[in-house]
Amino acid sequence: MKPLEQLVRPNILGLEPYTCARNEYTGEARAWLDANENSRIDGFNRYPDPLQLAVKERLAEMRGVAVDRIFLGVGSDECIDITYRVFCRPGIDNVVAIEPTYGMYSVCAAINDVEYRRVNLRPDYSLDVETLLSATDSNTKVIWICSPNNPTGNAFPLEQLREVATRFDGIVVIDEAYIDFSPHGSMLERLDEYPNVIVMQTFSKAWASAALRLGIAFASREIIGIFNNVKYPYNINILTQREALKVLDRAPEIRDIVGELVAARENLATRLSALGCVRTVHPSDANFLLAEVTDAGAIYSYLKDNGVIVRNRSRVTLCGNCLRITVGTDVENDLLIKMLSEYGK
Ligand SMILES: *Cc1c(COP(=O)(O)O)cnc(C)c1O
Numbered sequence: 538m539k540p541l542e543q544l545v546r547p548n549i550l551g552l553e554p555y556t557c558a559r560n561e562y563t564g565e566a567r568a569w570l571d572a573n574e575n576s577r578i579d580g581f582n583r584y585p586d587p588l589q590l591a592v593k594e595r596l597a598e599m600r601g602v603a604v605d606r607i608f609l610g611v612g613s614d615e616c617i618d619i620t621y622r623v624f625c626r627p628g629i630d631n632v633v634a635i636e637p638t639y640g641m642y643s644v645c646a647a648i649n650d651v652e653y654r655r656v657n658l659r660p661d662y663s664l665d666v667e668t669l670l671s672a673t674d675s676n677t678k679v680i681w682i683c684s685p686n687n688p689t690g691n692a693f694p695l696e697q698l699r700e701v702a703t704r705f706d707g708i709v710v711i712d713e714a715y716i717d718f719s720p721h722g723s724m725l726e727r728l729d730e731y732p733n734v735i736v737m738q739t740f741s742k743a744w745a746s747a748a749l750r751l752g753i754a755f756a757s758r759e760i761i762g763i764f765n766n767v768k769y770p771y772n773i774n775i776l777t778q779r780e781a782l783k784v785l786d787r788a789p790e791i792r793d794i795v796g797e798l799v800a801a802r803e804n805l806a807t808r809l810s811a812l813g814c815v816r817t818v819h820p821s822d823a824n825f826l827l828a829e830v831t832d833a834g835a836i837y838s839y840l841k842d843n844g845v846i847v848r849n850r851s852r853v854t855l856c857g858n859c860l861r862i863t864v865g866t867d868v869e870n871d872l873l874i875k876m877l878s879e880y881g882k
Contacts, residue, residue, distance in 0.1 A: 538733040554766035585775040613752035621649040634681035662689040683712040690821035715823035717743035
């Protein structure tokens with residue numbers, strides 16, 4: 538890995554961050570007269586904890602990562618965008634990503650005026666590490682790998698992710714939005730050994746809290762410190778912080794439901810595979826299935842007209858005639874199978 542000083546944009550390294558009132562004093566006070574809040578009306582009058590320590594303490598315990606190696610963002614969206622803003626000089630630096638993958642990496646690259654280099658997966662959706670690394674040059678700051686990958690559904694072997702992290706001298710982001718549905722391990726387990734790796738997770742999928750807008754980045758203390766300097770001071774509001782604690786309290790129950798969902802995924806895959814209009818159901822380590830069908834456009838419209846909404850991914854690289862289907866409730870899955878079995882009849 539290059540020294541962080543060579544990876545971080547010079548203006549960010551030299552940043553004098555905003556010091557908010559709630560950062561300067563954190564103890565118990567008899568009178569809070571520091572932040573120009575309205576002390577005469579209770580409710581939401583106080584600024585929230587800018588570093589969300591209560592939530593981070595729980596996550597630290599659960600994931601085995603120190604509190605100061607955790608960043609919380611307004612969804613993974615903020616974690617993705619801040620990665621560009623911290624590392625990539627607009628118009629100069631570039632990033633490399635697998636293709637196909639999650640769309641936000643390229644949208645944020647475009648917003649930040651950063652060249653986005655796509656490296657196709659193999660036709661079986663496996664990762665070719667040599668080709669990925671050969672797309673990098675001295676201005677490549679970040680490699681994006683989503684594992685389990687959206688929309689293909691497969692996780693990549695941890696040995697391959699470790700190889701990329703070892704051989705690339707810049708930042709490697711592993712987006713683990715779907716990790717709780719996967720039998721393969723997380724890159725978090727040995728994060729200490731990879732100071733250039735950022736692992737992203739989210740409350741939006743397994744934790745059933747997409748509406749809270751809460752994303753997580755795990756990385757070295759140095760990287761997290763820089764992220765904290767760059768983010769909006771009070772990026773995570775008090776309602777989200779409170780609700781996140783309640784969700785984390787329900788961890789055992791949620792784990793059970795995720796287990797049921799994984800079983801339902803396998804059942805749904807078997808039932809889809811048996812249908813005449815389905816050619817292939819790709820193996821999935823996530824909470825969705827990518828299915829190659831006989832005519833994606835027609836089947837997508839037919840399902841939509843019958844009130845069943847799936848994602849048509851047929852124009853995506855290596856996903857010709859593919860629909861991405863989220864595993865739903867048993868009722869929703871049954872309805873999908875019923876509609877598909879009646880298709881063309
Ligand atoms: C759904 C998803 C996310 C979640 O994004 P949020 O902004 O946290 O809701 C992140 N990465 C991938 C690959 C996803 O599919």
